[in-house]
Amino acid sequence: MASERKAPLSAQQFLRDLRRVCEDPAGKRVVWQIISWTRPFVSTFRKNAEMGFLEGQRLVGLKLISALQAAEPKLLMEVLGLGLTGPQETAPEFVNHQEQKE
Numbered sequence: 001m002a003s004e005r006k007a008p009l010s011a012q013q014f015l016r017d018l019r020r021v022c023e024d025p026a027g028k029r030v031v032w033q034i035i036s037w038t039r040p041f042v043s044t045f046r047k048n049a050e051m052g053f054l055e056g057q058r059l060v061g062l063k064l065i066s067a068l069q070a071a072e073p074k075l076l077m078e079v080l081g082l083g084l085t086g087p088q089e090t091a092p093e094f095v096n097h098q099e100q101k102e
Contacts, residue, residue, distance in 0.1 A: 015071040022068075022075050031068070032082040035061045 009017070021027035038061025044054035068076040 015067065018067055018071045019075065022071075022079065028079050028082060031064065032079050035064055035079070036083060037061075038064070040065060 018031075022031060038057045038059075039054075040058050040061030042058070044051055044058050046054065065076065065080075068079055
């Protein structure tokens with residue numbers, strides 16, 4: 001039935017899924033790109049309402065970093081290392097995915 005809600009992923013299942021995604025180099029690149037968009041190591045201090053938005057983005061990145069660490073500590077280093085050794089060009093930020101389709 002469409003109205004039935006699925007139970008949220010358990011923490012252990014999420015970590016298993018994250019490990020599996022990162023087994024593939026493409027998965028690691030996507031995870032790294034998401035982390036880079038969230039700018040977790042950049043100050044969010046602003047003197048306006050933008051600060052709350054930026055802190056929310058940053059929190060997503062910090063949670064993903066924490067999950068990588070919990071899943072497999074070496075995995076965190078591999079993913080973050082992509083930012084140091086990978087291409088310097090980053091993927092576009094997709095604000096409205098409908099506009100990106102052609």
